[in-house]
Each structure stands twice: as C-alpha cells, then as structure tokens.
Amino acid sequence: MSRAYNFNAGPAALPDEVLEKAQKEMLDFNHTGMSVMELSHRSTDYEQVHNQAQERLRTLLDIPEDYEVLLLQGGASLQFSMLPMNVLQSGETANYILTGSWSEKALKEAQMIGQTRVGASAKDQNFTHIPDVDALQLDSRDKYVHITTNNTIFGTQWQELDYNWLSPVVADMSSDILSRPVPVSSFGAIYAGAQKNLGPSGVTVVIVKKEWVSQAPGHTPTMLRYDTHAEKNSLFHTPPTFAVYLLNEVLGWVEERGGVLGMQQRNKEKAAMLYDTIDGSGGFYRGHAETDSRSSMNVTFNLPTEELNKQFLAEAKQAGFVGLNGHRSVGGCRASIYNAVSKESCQALQDFMLTFQKNHQ
The missing domain is CATH 3.90.1150.10 (Aspartate Aminotransferase, domain 1)
Incomplete structure (x- = not known):
C-alpha cells in the first residue's frame, strides 16, 4: 500500500516508523499479551511508558526542574480557560497578543475568567504578520502575556522565543513544539495539543512553573486544577493511554534524529x-x-x-x-x-x- 503525501493541518502526519512499531505491538505490548490500550493505567507496564514520555520531553526541551510536565486531555482549547482558571487571580490582568484565530479564541475564554487586555493585534491586516516586539503594549502589572507561537491558518510564526518581557510569557505551541529549541525558562507556561507535532489527538502537554500550579482559587473544579494532576503524576483519572504511548514513540523518533x-x-x-x-x-x-x-x-x-x-x-x-x-x-x-x-x-x-x-x- 502506498502512503499519501499527507499535508493535513491536524490531526497530521505521524512517522512511518512509529506507526509500524505500533502496528507490531498492537496485540502484544511488552510481552503482556495485551494491547497498550487494554492495560490498566495503574500497571507497571503503562506507568513506564507514561514516565518515559515525561522524561523524554524534559530532556528534548531541556525543561528545568522547577516546571511540572503534565499530560492532560481536552486539547489546547481547554487550556484557553484552564490556564486563567489556575493562574489569573482576582484583580490581575492577562495580556493577549492576537496573531490569528486561535489566539482570539484563547482571549475569548480568558475574558470569561478574569480581566484581560490586548497588547497587540495583526487582525487589521488579516494576520499576515507577527506584531513588532518593540511595539507591543506591555505592563509589568500583567500577570502574563499570552502568545500563539505558530499560526496554522495564516502561516505565520514568532521567529524569536527568548523573551525578556516585563511579565511571564505563556505560549500555545500546539503547532510548532519540538520543531526548534525552546528556552523554557523564559515562559511561565507552555501548552500544546499533540496532534500536529507530538503524536495523535487525545493528549495535551502542559509545561508550567511549579509556583503557578497551586494558585487556583478554592472553587475551581477538581479536574480543572493543575495541582490535581501534578500531585498524581497526571494519573488522577484514566489518561488517554494509547495517545501517550504514541507520544512517547514520537519523542523517541525525534531523539534518534538529532x-x-x-x-x-x-x-x-x-x-x-x-x-x-x-x-x-x-x-x-x-x-x-x-x-x-x-x-x-x-x-x-x-x-x-x-x-x-x-x-x-x-x-x-x-x-x-x-x-x-x-x-x-x-x-x-x-x-x-x-x-x-x-x-x-x-x-x-x-x-x-x-x-x-x-x-x-
């Protein structure tokens, strides 16, 4: 069977080598006599996969120890609201830089949670460019500045990521994570749906400073709290085990290619x-x-x-x-x-x- 030339925007192409390995292990993962989809998420066999995926992410992105690496669900779209729910306190303001449809959606969700403002927007030119960094309206009182590092619809991308802005930067990196080095310590949080560069749809990676993990107000629902998942190693409830397995295999594929x-x-x-x-x-x-x-x-x-x-x-x-x-x-x-x-x-x-x-x- 010939493979298509797959240029889909997401879910997107996966490495042939990863799919072939998954095919071979579909009925018998790690000599268990079961598919990884059939394993208990509390089993040693699955936990090894889960933990290895987190460690590979730490190594590949050089994630400092003072950051949590969470494997969640709900896609980047859930993080549009989950992030401000956990981080944005009463009376604080979040600054959003608008470079496309996804950053607009992130702003819309944050507006339901707390105070926001727009530090720059490229909408008047149909998002053909990334705003000039020197022209951004920044304020040291901003709790964070939110950007979308790559804009799938419009084909634009922030060229530099090593920011020294007045406030911590939060980034939706769904469509360019792992495509280039990332100075993680320059960010308060990074999140990414897996279905473009990390693996299949179903798992979302969240990299967040530990000091931000326990800031959610007491009324925040249990499942929407970062500390819920951090305390249980992202195993508070059943994770998307097959998606995490493929994420881990994609990370291994990246390791093998430099x-x-x-x-x-x-x-x-x-x-x-x-x-x-x-x-x-x-x-x-x-x-x-x-x-x-x-x-x-x-x-x-x-x-x-x-x-x-x-x-x-x-x-x-x-x-x-x-x-x-x-x-x-x-x-x-x-x-x-x-x-x-x-x-x-x-x-x-x-x-x-x-x-x-x-x-x-």
Whole structure:
C-alpha cells in the first residue's frame, strides 16, 4: 500500500516508523499479551511508558526542574480557560497578543475568567504578520502575556522565543513544539495539543512553573486544577493511554534524529523547498504571510485566480496529495509540514508546483 503525501493541518502526519512499531505491538505490548490500550493505567507496564514520555520531553526541551510536565486531555482549547482558571487571580490582568484565530479564541475564554487586555493585534491586516516586539503594549502589572507561537491558518510564526518581557510569557505551541529549541525558562507556561507535532489527538502537554500550579482559587473544579494532576503524576483519572504511548514513540523518533536541533535543520530544509518555489514563481504563487513572519510549519499561498486555486487542488488530489486546502479564512492552499512530514513529500510537492505552473501559466 502506498502512503499519501499527507499535508493535513491536524490531526497530521505521524512517522512511518512509529506507526509500524505500533502496528507490531498492537496485540502484544511488552510481552503482556495485551494491547497498550487494554492495560490498566495503574500497571507497571503503562506507568513506564507514561514516565518515559515525561522524561523524554524534559530532556528534548531541556525543561528545568522547577516546571511540572503534565499530560492532560481536552486539547489546547481547554487550556484557553484552564490556564486563567489556575493562574489569573482576582484583580490581575492577562495580556493577549492576537496573531490569528486561535489566539482570539484563547482571549475569548480568558475574558470569561478574569480581566484581560490586548497588547497587540495583526487582525487589521488579516494576520499576515507577527506584531513588532518593540511595539507591543506591555505592563509589568500583567500577570502574563499570552502568545500563539505558530499560526496554522495564516502561516505565520514568532521567529524569536527568548523573551525578556516585563511579565511571564505563556505560549500555545500546539503547532510548532519540538520543531526548534525552546528556552523554557523564559515562559511561565507552555501548552500544546499533540496532534500536529507530538503524536495523535487525545493528549495535551502542559509545561508550567511549579509556583503557578497551586494558585487556583478554592472553587475551581477538581479536574480543572493543575495541582490535581501534578500531585498524581497526571494519573488522577484514566489518561488517554494509547495517545501517550504514541507520544512517547514520537519523542523517541525525534531523539534518534538529532533531537530538536535535528528537527530544526530538517524543517528549515523542507520549508525552503516550498518558499523558494513560491518566491521564484514570478507571482504565480503568492504567499499569505509576510516574509519575516513566515512559518516553518504551515506554508500558505494562493494562485492568481480562484479558478486556478481549485484546479491546483483538484490535480494535487489526483496526484496523491492530501490536506492542501487552505482554511476558509485565507482560502487558497496550505501545506502543513510538521516534523513527521518527510523531505521526500516536500520535494514531491515542489515538483508538482513547478509542473503545474509550467502547464498553466
């Protein structure tokens, strides 16, 4: 069976090697005679997987000891409200930098919890760029400044992550975590749904300073408290065991390929293939994001007419490419090239783009 060229935005491509190993172990994990999905989450066999995933995250991202690593559920969308529930105290204000739809949704949820303000927004230009850091409206009284490091819909990405702002930074890194080094100590909290760069949907990684873990007001529901999960090693209730198993295997796959630095180099090469094609097309392909804000994870572009957009997507589908439709907010096309997307897939897409231009210009 041939594998599709998978450019889906999420759930997204997983490494072939990880899927093949999961297939082999599906009926008998670690000589238990059971699938990992059938194991008790209290068993030694599962706890080894669970703990190894946390330790691999600590090693790959160089997470300091004064941070908790939680494996939760509910996706990044639950963290939009769970984070302010746990961190934002009465009378405090959270600052949100708006760079796309997901940061807007994060702000909307936080507004239901406490006081918020907007330190910058790129909405007036349809989120084609990341706001100038020097122009951000920051205040030392802000409890935290929230950013979305990569914007899947618009194809923009914060280029620098080593912040020395007036307040702790909180980041939704769902679509670029593990794609490049992260100075974790510069952040108060980082959260990421797994289904783009970490593994399958179903598990969410939360990295949060320990001093923030026990700040939730007493009326916060048990399941929505960080300390509930920290105290029980993210085993307070049944975790998504198969998702954690695949997360652990993806982390091992990253380790074997040079860790985060290896992924960064790989991703630069993949992105260059597509952006060079766009830039060298003489305007036939038109990138949505401004050059200095381009994402290395989501390449967004349009063709000269809507008719050509549709024809491009139709012919690409026939050629075995999946997930190239742009989001309705931007239209056109989008190639999501997360860690597990191979250089061979990007090369095939580049060749297709060049041929399509030659045949339709």
